[in-house]
Amino acid sequence: MLGLSGLFSGDMAIDLGTANTLVYMRGKGIVLNEPSVVAYHVKNGKKEVLTVGDGAKMMLGRTPGSIQTIRPMSEGVIADFDVAEAMIKHFIRKIHKRTTFSKPKIIVCVPHGATPVEKRAIRQSVISAGARKAGLIAEPVAAAIGAGMPIAEPTGSMVVDIGGGTTEVAVLSLADIVYARSVRVGGDRMDDAIVAYLRRKQNILVGESTAERIKTSIGTARMPDDGRGSSAQIRGRDLLNGVPKEIEVNQAQVAEALAEPVQHICEAVMVALESTPPDLAADIVDRGVMLTGGGALLGDLDLALREQTGLPISVAEDSLHCVALGTGKALEFEKQLLHVIDFES
Ligand SMILES: Nc1ncnc2c1ncn2[C@@H]1O[C@H](COP(=O)(O)OP(=O)(O)OP(=O)(O)O)[C@@H](O)[C@H]1O
Ligand SMILES: [Mg+2]
Incomplete structure (x- = not known):
């Protein structure tokens, strides 16, 4: 006890x-x-913490001049x-x-x-x-311990943690890192890619919070089989006349928007595999790759990675935790x- x-x-x-x-x-x-966000009240040039976490995230992109929201981690x-x-x-x-x-x-x-x-x-x-x-x-x-991988064994394990800011790819054996590399692609870059796509292709400007909502609701890493998939109604500003507008976005569009960040993640996995000593690489080909972090929840990311790398891919239970x-x-x-x-x- x-x-x-x-x-x-x-x-x-x-x-x-x-x-x-x-x-x-x-x-x-x-x-x-809670979200890593701090909201400050700016008074006479002095900053005072207003709220932190959930409350501060709700203010992102919605603050008046006297309030500043900061994400201290990047x-x-x-x-x-x-x-x-x-x-x-x-x-x-x-x-x-x-x-x-x-x-x-x-x-x-x-x-x-x-x-x-x-x-x-x-x-x-x-x-x-x-x-x-x-x-x-x-x-x-x-991440590997949390995903329940057998990191202490003399076997190669590959974990790919896709967070908000970075994707970390690592190969572990005997509880130590054999290879690790961090690429600056994660959930934030996916959100930016959605914002950029909608601006370019639909002439509509949406905020990051809206882009994140699109990603977590209908986001997918792979073109839907029917070429369209499900859709969501979103609101943004029409760039042609400056007024608010509602449009429908479908999964095929989101897949197109996310193709580049998804490609980057695939490449990072391939580079890791190529840089791993052959016996450990063979273990990974056998046992597969474990995905963790919030980005691992992107629809069909496991399938897209499997198609592009040929490796067995699993998403960790409780990947955000x-x-x-x-x-x-x-x-x-x-x-x-x-x-x-x-x-x-
Ligand atoms: N269902 C989902 N589909 C796609 N992305 C998601 C989903 N749920 C959460 N995310 C994204 O996961 C990211 C957060 O993941 P996580 O909490 O692992 O990141 P983090 O640990 O804070 O970042 P980092 O490890 O880079 O410092 C956010 O970008 C969020 O939008
Ligand atoms: Mg993380």
Whole structure:
């Protein structure tokens, strides 16, 4: 049985994502899952935090001049340190309200390609947000653990984490990274591609939130068999006369809009396979590739990847939570997984 200290130690694992921040608490699981967005009130040139997370995301693209919404994470790393720190503090305090604990130990996942400077900055943000000790874990390792892959075995496993900012492709064996590469293609680029397509082909301007809604509702990586697929009604501004307009968008159009980002993801997988030592590559051909992250939920992405790479592809259960769950597991099984956590400063 877990002792009280184990249950309420307050130790946390954080997935600080470009799109979403998730917090896992030891003994409890995921206790927070909110967009990585901070809204500021700008008064006399001074910024004051107005709201963070869900509330701030609703304001994106809808703010008056006195309010600013900022996404502190970009392409997987901290783009704005002060804002990121404010966000981490806010989330920790929010959880703090519900539980009492002393200064927690916190493990945060970082992109494989994060520089030493970026890693130090993340560590410092967490310490100054109230942690006693800060550990880092590489995001692909966390994603693979969270997806339940057998990373400790002497077998090649390939995980592809498609987040908001980046897609990280990694090959793991014996609980370590054999190959990893991050490409700057993820959900955000898909949203941009939809905005650009509608502007170019339909003369209609939509905001990023609308583009994201189109993607998550009818988005697909593959041309529908009937050449059209299902459709959705969307609203935007008619670029010819400047007035709001409603049009119908179908899945074939979305597939066309998303062809380029999808192609980039396929290429990243192929490059990874080519760069992997032959025996490990053979394991991957046998066992397939695991997709994690929110982008893995794009309709038929698994099929498109299978067609273009010839590899067996599976989508992880709970793909949006894999990294947080894997980081949480590293926290729970710290002793066994110590070699994948970096507590150095
Ligand atoms: N059903 C869906 N279809 C397509 N995309 C989706 C779906 N659900 C969520 N997404 C996208 O997934 C992305 C968020 O995924 P995730 O939470 O894994 O990213 P993140 O971890 O915050 O980003 P990163 O890992 O790049 O820092 C968003 O771009 C979101 O629009
Ligand atoms: Mg992520």
